[in-house]
Amino acid sequence: MPDQQLDIAAxxxxxxxxxxxxxxxxxxxVERMLATATPAPAVTxxxxxxxxxxxxxxxxxxxxxxxPLDHLGAALRAGTAPDEALADxxxxxxxxxxxxxxxxxxxxxxxxxxxxxxxxxxxQALGARLGxxxxxxxxxAPPAAGRxxxxxxxxxTLLASDAEALxxxxxxxxxxxxxxxxxxxxxxxxxxxxxxxxxxxxxxxxLRETLAQMLGETERLLGEEGDLKNKxxxxxxxxxxxxLLKAQLDAATRQLDAAQDTQRWRDAxxxxxxxxxxxxxxxxxxxxxxxxxxxxxxxxxxSWKVTRPLRAVRRGPHRS
Numbered sequence: 001m002p003d004q005q006l007d008i009a010a011x012x013x014x015x016x017x018x019x020x021x022x023x024x025x026x027x028x029x030v031e032r033m034l035a036t037a038t039p040a041p042a043v044t045x046x047x048x049x050x051x052x053x054x055x056x057x058x059x060x061x062x063x064x065x066x067x068p069l070d071h072l073g074a075a076l077r078a079g080t081a082p083d084e085a086l087a088d089x090x091x092x093x094x095x096x097x098x099x100x101x102x103x104x105x106x107x108x109x110x111x112x113x114x115x116x117x118x119x120x121x122x123x124q125a126l127g128a129r130l131g132x133x134x135x136x137x138x139x140x141a142p143p144a145a146g147r148x149x150x151x152x153x154x155x156x157t158l159l160a161s162d163a164e165a166l167x168x169x170x171x172x173x174x175x176x177x178x179x180x181x182x183x184x185x186x187x188x189x190x191x192x193x194x195x196x197x198x199x200x201x202x203x204x205x206x207l208r209e210t211l212a213q214m215l216g217e218t219e220r221l222l223g224e225e226g227d228l229k230n231k232x233x234x235x236x237x238x239x240x241x242x243x244l245l246k247a248q249l250d251a252a253t254r255q256l257d258a259a260q261d262t263q264r265w266r267d268a269x270x271x272x273x274x275x276x277x278x279x280x281x282x283x284x285x286x287x288x289x290x291x292x293x294x295x296x297x298x299x300x301x302x303s304w305k306v307t308r309p310l311r312a313v314r315r316g317p318h319r320s
Contacts, residue, residue, distance in 0.1 A: 014039065014041065014042055015039075015041035015042065015130070015132070016041060016042045016044070016056075016059050017034065017041045017042070017043050017044070017059060017060055017061075017062060017130070018043075018044050018045075018046055018052040018055060018056065018059050018060065018061045018062065019031065019043055019044070019045050019046065019052075019061075019062045019063075019064075020046045020047070020048055020049045020051070020052035020061050020062070020063045021045070021046075021047075021063070021064050021112075022047050022048065023064075023112075026064045026112050026115065027045050027064075029064075029115040029116065029119070030043070030062055030064060030110075030115065031043050031045075032137070033115070033119060033122065033123050033126070033134060033137055034126075034132075034134070036123070036134045036135030036136075036137060037127070037132040037133060037134050037135070038133065038135075041130075041132065046061075049061065049063055049096065049099050049100075049107065050099065053099070053103060053106070053107075059106075060106055060107075060108055060130065061103075061106055061107050061108065062108050062110065062126070063096070063100075063107055063108065063109050063110070064109075064110055064111075064112035064115060065096070065109050065110065065111060065112055065172060065176060066112045066113065067111060067112075067113060067169070067172070067173075067180060067181050068086075068089050068093075068155065068159050068165065068169055069113075069152060069155050069156060069159070069181060069182075069183065070112070070113045070181065071085075071088075071089045071092075072085050072086060072089060072151075072154075072155035072158060072159070073151040073152050073155045075088065075089075076151040076154055076155065077151055082154060082158050083158075085155075085158075086158045086159070086162060086165060089165070090162075090164065090165055090168060093165075093168040093169075093172060094168065096172075097168065097171055097172065100175060104175070107175075108126065108129055108130075108177055109172065109175045109176045109177065110122050110125070110126060110176060110177050110178065111176055111178070111179070111180045111181055113181040114178070114179065114180065114181060116139065117139055117181075118139060118179065119137040119138075119139055120136055120137050120138075120139075121178050121179050122177070122178050123135075123136075123137050124178065125177040125178025125179075126177055126178070129177055149196060150196045150200075156183065159183070169183070
């Protein structure tokens, strides 16, 4: 690790420093660290290394660097795919190193993860390089703060399997002031990660089994729903046929009722006519019988008998 002082002369009693960091919390940690110096330097924050280098060509630029274990772990926790997370870190590291190689004497790299867990070590290394006496700083987070054991194990595995990423990490560590974050997780973290992974595998298998059962039940219900729909359509068709038949039967019934009413009316009229004819016939028969009786009575009468010769004379010889 470089430990010689930066030979940049300050134009006045107040030192001026630039901090290139897009993360506001990390930038505040660096500013709090530098504020413990006597006298405290004037610190200007910049969003990136290029912006800081362009601001003043004579001022040192302090660059907090997030090493791959922390970077990859955070990306994995956020849901980024492992290969994508590693590619993103490599791209950032390559960009930073290209800039640092050109301005090695102005750019001071410090481990961003160590600012929270071991700020005093970072302060001593940074003070020795800048020629400042920085005060003692109490850590604000334990060494494993913000880390997930299983994500750390995955990140370490990704890093160990990529030779180019390891080469970039070696170059960064060689340029970083003071101690750096450990590359791999501790054995306890690995054991915890393996236990967590086993639990996750069991939960995943149980979830898969539950999902399979749910899919089977869903397929069964969908099949029953299809059968019910078919039965309902058949029932509706049958009901439609029955409704049509009932409508036809009702129409025929109404026609029959109308015909019966007409027939009853006709029967009533015909019956009345028959009764009238029968009455007339009876009257005629009675009149005829009465006339016959009257004729018979007249023929049997004495006068009819007495006047028979006269009637014979009147009829002539051809009449009897």
